[in-house]
Amino acid sequence: MKRTGQKLLRFDRKLGARFVAGADEAGRGSLAGPLVVAGVLLDYGALKEHRVRPLAYLNDSKQCSEERREELFRAVVACAEKVVVRAIPAGDIDRNGLHKSNLAGLRAMLSELSPPAEACLVDGFRLGPLAPEHTAVVDGDEKSAAIAAASIVAKVTRDRLMRRLDALYPAYGFAQHVGYITPGHSAVVREVGPSAVHRLSFQALCYT
Numbered sequence: 001m002k003r004t005g006q007k008l009l010r011f012d013r014k015l016g017a018r019f020v021a022g023a024d025e026a027g028r029g030s031l032a033g034p035l036v037v038a039g040v041l042l043d044y045g046a047l048k049e050h051r052v053r054p055l056a057y058l059n060d061s062k063q064c065s066e067e068r069r070e071e072l073f074r075a076v077v078a079c080a081e082k083v084v085v086r087a088i089p090a091g092d093i094d095r096n097g098l099h100k101s102n103l104a105g106l107r108a109m110l111s112e113l114s115p116p117a118e119a120c121l122v123d124g125f126r127l128g129p130l131a132p133e134h135t136a137v138v139d140g141d142e143k144s145a146a147i148a149a150a151s152i153v154a155k156v157t158r159d160r161l162m163r164r165l166d167a168l169y170p171a172y173g174f175a176q177h178v179g180y181i182t183p184g185h186s187a188v189v190r191e192v193g194p195s196a197v198h199r200l201s202f203q204a205l206c207y208t
Contacts (some may be wrong), residue, residue: 005044008145009047012121018045019081021117022146023109025102026061026154031189031206032172032198033162034087038154039109041117043081043147051079058148060141061155073156075150084112085157090204094201107131109150116185123147169195181206 004008023039054075055173061069077083086105093101110120110132120134123141127134140147166174172188172195179185179197186206194200194207 003056008058009142012145013044015119017118019043019116019118021110021113021120021148022144022150023106024123024141024147024150024154024159030179031202031204033073034089036087036154036158037091037105037109038085040080040146040149041082057077058145060148061151069152069156072152076152080114083153085125085153090197090199093199102118103127110134112174114159121147124203153185165197
């Protein structure tokens with residue numbers, strides 16, 4: 001696997017800020033389970049060579065194997081100045097809408113890191129005037145170390161939550177598909193109906 005971490009760290013360092021915050025989410029397209037948002041604050045005044053070595057393979061969480069994500073999760077927690085994470089439950093998503101829930105969650109993550117964050121980055125789209133001053137980076141989880149780190153934290157946290165939900169709702173196979181739509185997942189929902197952690201506001205064929 002390519003050592004992408006140095007490229008992502010260089011992107012952040014070019015901002016000229018000591019404290020760089022990144023925010024990202026996991027679970028936007030999932031049929032069941034929470035949306036998890038995460039924020040990571042990196043202190044580039046303290047991230048010397050020996051401290052960033054564990055981040056050598058840092059990348060967008062979708063580009064990493066589960067084993068690599070777990071390794072990077074531990075590396076991020078060890079290297080970051082601060083890590084914040086929040087799970088937005090299915091009921092909140094149904095009441096407020098996915099996009100609004102996502103924006104509010106990402107705003108909250110950056111707000112918790114600012115100050116001391118001098119530069120705030122978010123993957124994809126701007127968060128509106130209520131958020132701290134920030135830059136939206138298209139495909140940011142493949143460009144910025146802070147955003148990629150938040151991507152890893154959000155994904156690993158969400159996968160762990162879904163494995164716990166699998167123990168509560170064993171019929172649905174959450175441990176395998178972590179709440180996303182698969183033929184098997186859809187078949188179970190058609191047969192027994194949705195669980196308390198399914199997003200009922202989604203326009204899914206298995207609900208009809």
